[in-house]
Amino acid sequence: MKVSTKSKKVNKAWLNDHVNDPYVKMAQREGYRARAAYKLKEIDEALRLLRPGQLVVDLGAVPGAWSQYLRRKFAGAGAAVGQLDGSVIALDVLDMEPIEGVEFIRGDFRDEAVSQALTERLAGRAVDVVLSDMAPNLSGIESSDAARIAHLVELAVDFALAHLRPEGALVCKTFHGSGYSQQVKLFKDRFRVVKPIKPKASRDKSAETFLVGVGPKALRAAPEWHRETA
Numbered sequence: 429m430k431v432s433t434k435s436k437k438v439n440k441a442w443l444n445d446h447v448n449d450p451y452v453k454m455a456q457r458e459g460y461r462a463r464a465a466y467k468l469k470e471i472d473e474a475l476r477l478l479r480p481g482q483l484v485v486d487l488g489a490v491p492g493a494w495s496q497y498l499r500r501k502f503a504g505a506g507a508a509v510g511q512l513d514g515s516v517i518a519l520d521v522l523d524m525e526p527i528e529g530v531e532f533i534r535g536d537f538r539d540e541a542v543s544q545a546l547t548e549r550l551a552g553r554a555v556d557v558v559l560s561d562m563a564p565n566l567s568g569i570e571s572s573d574a575a576r577i578a579h580l581v582e583l584a585v586d587f588a589l590a591h592l593r594p595e596g597a598l599v600c601k602t603f604h605g606s607g608y609s610q611q612v613k614l615f616k617d618r619f620r621v622v623k624p625i626k627p628k629a630s631r632d633k634s635a636e637t638f639l640v641g642v643g644p645k646a647l648r649a650a651p652e653w654h655r656e657t658a
């Protein structure tokens with residue numbers, strides 16, 4: 429198969445940027461699986477959302493950098509091993525290499541079996557923080573990509589409303605572009621406090637940003653997609 433010269437140049441430029449990225453180097457040095465750990469670290473330090481003793485659900489967890497950050501946050505002296513003061517439940521449709529102390533559920537959280545597995549692990553406990561680093565595979569077609577992004581944001585909001593405690597928080601990845609203002613409105617309709625934040629660890633060229641909602645205005649017994657399949 430032939431590869432265009434332009435494509436080769438783009439791939440080479442991306443690889444060069446990646447290898448020389450200070451956050452990539454820091455992640456390798458500090459044992460994180462991805463530079464994404466520093467995005468969550470910045471959000472946490474700015475808004476002080478995460479504390480030992482909490483129950484946190486990490487949606488779209490693979491490769492596990494956010495769960496690694498949580499495990500160190502909840503361990504004594506930031507240890508990567510040892511007992512946790514708190515609980516972390518990670519979910520993803522892909523398999524994830526184990527992280528000590530993190531409970532992992534593989535599958536789509538809309539599926540009944542996965543939802544049931546999560547319910548069993550929650551054991552009646554309300555969630556303090558829901559994290560969603562979910563992102564679709566982008567096609568390059570703006571309207572299609574915007575719809576996919578919006579759908580994942582809506583799923584994360586529904587999930588959060590079904591599981592958060594009254595003062596709980598949702599941190600959700602999204603992207604600036606078509607549909608972004610509607611996503612901000614969705615958050616403002618559903619949460620008492622809303623904060624858009626773009627961490628410095630997000631690449632300058634990336635449209636990636638995060639919406640943080642604190643204090644659900646109306647908790648739901650179950651999200652719409654769960655009621656339909658129950």
